[in-house]
Amino acid sequence: MIRMLLPIVFLLVGLAGGIGASLLLTPSTESTEQTKAEAETEYVQDSKSKTSKEAKNKGSDAYEYLKLTKQFVVPVVADDEITALVTMSLSLETNPGITEVFYDMEPKLRDGFLQVLFDHANTGGFDGAFTTSDNLLTLRRSLLEVARKELGQDVSAVLIMSVSRQDT
16 A cells, blocks of 8 residues: 555655745746846947947958858768768858848758869868868868859858868
8 A cells, every 4th residue: 555655655745846946946026027127238238339349340340150050961982982971060251241141042052062062072172181271272262152152242251160081
């Protein structure tokens, strides 16, 4: 009989503990309203300081960095067999304000980038010391050409955030 009641007792004790903890840890409405007011004040101050900074820096170049959502996976083929896989993460340095256009065009942009990466792999770009400055500079230039074709001159650079090669 006690064996049958023991799980029920544990359940009730756990339930009571959970309810008690939620009552103790829930902030009062007074402190929540105060926190909201402080956050609003902070937001207004931040936006004013940003506006004044933008006015001061009108002549300076301000960029926005947009990260492509997924990594690129590129097979390295030799003798009709996949010998390695290269993974890359890319971001774009752009003029502010094209975020929405960027995300709308991302599938087409990814397609163009993949074609450049496949061509780079097929010409031996990922063989040997594939992270040399000259090799990556050539790749960045080709990727930038595709990005500008799709998004216009708002793109100033293609940034390689990570690159790795896994031999099979």
